[in-house]
Amino acid sequence: MRFLLLNHIQNARDSLRSNRSRSMLTMFGVTIGVASITTILALSAGAAQIVQQQIDGLGGNVAVIRPGEKPASAFDQLTQLPVQQGYTASTLTNNDLRSIERIDGVSAIAPLMVLSGAVSGDSDAPKSTPIVATTPNLEQVNDLQVRDGQFLDPSLLGSTAVIGPQLSVDVFGTEASIGKTIAVKGKEFTIIGVLKRSNAPINFNGVDFDNAVIIDTKSLGSISQESPQIQQINVRVDTVANLNSVIVETNKALLRNHFGQADFTVLSGDEIAQPTGQIFAAIAGVTAAIAAISLLVGGIGIMNIMLVSVAERKREIGIRKAVGASNGDIVAQFLIEALALSIGGGVAGYLLGYFVAFGISIFLTFDPQFNFAIAGVALGVSIAIGTLFGLYPAIRAARKDPINALRQYE
Amino acid sequence: MTIIGTMATNNPPVIVLKDLRKRFGIGDAEHYALDGVDVRIDKGEFIAIMGPSGCGKTTLLNVLGLLDSDIEGTYKLDGIDVSTLGSIKRARIRSRQIGFIFQSFNLIPRLNVLENVALPLTYKGIPRLKRLKAASAMLGNFHLAEREYYMPHQLSGGQTQRVAIARALVNDPSIILADEPTGNLDSRSSHIIMEELSDLHQRGNTIIMVTHNPRLTTYASRVITMLDGKIDTDTDAKKPKKDTTKKRPLGKKSKTTKKRRAKKEKK
Ligand SMILES: Nc1ncnc2c1ncn2[C@@H]1O[C@H](COP(=O)(O)OP(=O)(O)OP(=O)(O)O)[C@@H](O)[C@H]1O
Numbered sequence A: 001m002r003f004l005l006l007n008h009i010q011n012a013r014d015s016l017r018s019n020r021s022r023s024m025l026t027m028f029g030v031t032i033g034v035a036s037i038t039t040i041l042a043l044s045a046g047a048a049q050i051v052q053q054q055i056d057g058l059g060g061n062v063a064v065i066r067p068g069e070k071p072a073s074a075f076d077q078l079t080q081l082p083v084q085q086g087y088t089a090s091t092l093t094n095n096d097l098r099s100i101e102r103i104d105g106v107s108a109i110a111p112l113m114v115l116s117g118a119v120s121g122d123s124d125a126p127k128s129t130p131i132v133a134t135t136p137n138l139e140q141v142n143d144l145q146v147r148d149g150q151f152l153d154p155s156l157l158g159s160t161a162v163i164g165p166q167l168s169v170d171v172f173g174t175e176a177s178i179g180k181t182i183a184v185k186g187k188e189f190t191i192i193g194v195l196k197r198s199n200a201p202i203n204f205n206g207v208d209f210d211n212a213v214i215i216d217t218k219s220l221g222s223i224s225q226e227s228p229q230i231q232q233i234n235v236r237v238d239t240v241a242n243l244n245s246v247i248v249e250t251n252k253a254l255l256r257n258h259f260g261q262a263d264f265t266v267l268s269g270d271e272i273a274q275p276t277g278q279i280f281a282a283i284a285g286v287t288a289a290i291a292a293i294s295l296l297v298g299g300i301g302i303m304n305i306m307l308v309s310v311a312e313r314k315r316e317i318g319i320r321k322a323v324g325a326s327n328g329d330i331v332a333q334f335l336i337e338a339l340a341l342s343i344g345g346g347v348a349g350y351l352l353g354y355f356v357a358f359g360i361s362i363f364l365t366f367d368p369q370f371n372f373a374i375a376g377v378a379l380g381v382s383i384a385i386g387t388l389f390g391l392y393p394a395i396r397a398a399r400k401d402p403i404n405a406l407r408q409y410e
Numbered sequence B: 001m002t003i004i005g006t007m008a009t010n011n012p013p014v015i016v017l018k019d020l021r022k023r024f025g026i027g028d029a030e031h032y033a034l035d036g037v038d039v040r041i042d043k044g045e046f047i048a049i050m051g052p053s054g055c056g057k058t059t060l061l062n063v064l065g066l067l068d069s070d071i072e073g074t075y076k077l078d079g080i081d082v083s084t085l086g087s088i089k090r091a092r093i094r095s096r097q098i099g100f101i102f103q104s105f106n107l108i109p110r111l112n113v114l115e116n117v118a119l120p121l122t123y124k125g126i127p128r129l130k131r132l133k134a135a136s137a138m139l140g141n142f143h144l145a146e147r148e149y150y151m152p153h154q155l156s157g158g159q160t161q162r163v164a165i166a167r168a169l170v171n172d173p174s175i176i177l178a179d180e181p182t183g184n185l186d187s188r189s190s191h192i193i194m195e196e197l198s199d200l201h202q203r204g205n206t207i208i209m210v211t212h213n214p215r216l217t218t219y220a221s222r223v224i225t226m227l228d229g230k231i232d233t234d235t236d237a238k239k240p241k242k243d244t245t246k247k248r249p250l251g252k253k254s255k256t257t258k259k260r261r262a263k264k265e266k267k
């Protein structure tokens, strides 16, 4: 049996070789599909690793609470468009904040509310400039580094803001902008601090602090009528040992607050390290669509070529049966040929995917990652496509009546 | 040479057909290509089947070779009713017991000569290297050793047919079904092939050969003629034999075989 399998593989190779250009073209659809999947997975793994490093840098004693249910596996994330967080009403409330604060072992917490709106200094800031409303604790929780000045302070009077260095350059032309005034949604804030450049556009907060303007939640009422939406609560625990108990207690407290409904997620460690950026979600969605379409087209291409091949080789099938091939042998032969096409396309796609990923990463702050899971997904998808679209032609081949096949005399 | 005669009678039947019918088409197009064939073939017989074109010879061989199982009547192979066999069992019997030589050459054009000959061994699960060795040895018997790496389209008609025979024999089958193995070959090439077949016959294999050439029936131990899907004459049947070749009563063809054998021994 083992030899037979080996033989089918040799046979498939010979047969595909004898139709080299046809085989190449057939593989192309699968190549594009697998390349898209590989690119997005490699980049998202790279992004996750960056975030992971940030979390490790924070000392491993940070938990994050987000609204909504727990995201499923990475593959689900790839196949379904993530909901854009800004547009859904958050389920987290100020009440939750107070409950978490009271839990033993919590050393500091900070909510993150991200708004968008017009920001301008000497010149207008880019439209996408994030406005982050938080509490002074964020400095401690996130270990934010201030380059000049200080972070938000409850004892300071008036409307104050801390801005990212890139934003400072964008609107004032310099990183030294302490004391200047910045208009956020029409209200003026005095800049009391400029953050140190972090060069981490992708991070677990979902905000690029280099570009952001940070204000106190207390000032929020003066620039926005809507009730604030808490998009994330960052919790710092006093020691790593207490992390688990804090997570358990947080879950309990929030469940109580939410009347038993688990419409929030408490994440720690690796779980936080999933890409959160909206751009990223959009890229993933588009890529998933490209992947799905090209895999479908690729699969149909394989099916088509295999059906042609079966028709062309009616005689061969008849002869093989006459010399002792069973129906199973014929199915195996053609199925393996289809699999050779799809796996060949898949391997090419995997390589192309990394090529593209490295190309894209030139414009990003992180590199694509290699791991077995990505190779496994690429291979799994190829095998699934080959089997799905190769089975029907293979069964057709086995059903061919050898008598009729052998009857066509030359 | 009475030996062969006695062999034929004393050996157990390999093939027994009872009222075998094969229908093609349905409704108005319905047509019986085999229309009530009764025959018993013993182990070690060399049977020549003759008859006009379209009388059902190829159809009969396909049935005997288990390629066609959609039949009426009974076919017992080695005492087993083949209608009880599933497709996997039938494939296994084709693989181990039966060697086909087709009416048209039927090599796989994509494979070279050696691979074509090795093909039946594939389905016996023999590893590639061993397969190719066995095929190479078989081709040597047919003086085709230096054509091993030719593609089928690079061979002459006679060479192609010899390759097809080598392929039928590589499995060491006990039953050989040959459909006009000498098809359109000159008499010298035909002779080489017939010598090979009668050699196999002498080694105890059962051979069933379809031919249009009455001269070739001299190699056979029994001649069956068919007409319109039925057996017309059978030199083995205990009924008056029809003399199809006038000069040589086929029922006693054993004499010629003896002559040929004697000649061989002299060599
Ligand atoms: N697949 C088929 N469908 C319909 N009719 C068929 C089919 N195969 C064979 N027949 C018919 O069965 C009859 C017998 O055919 P067969 O091939 O057995 O003849 P044959 O004796 O081998 O002839 P020849 O000497 O020319 O090879 C013919 O009338 C043929 O038309």
Ligand SMILES: [Mg+2]
Pocket: B057, B058, B059, B103, B179
């Ligand atoms: Mg015929």
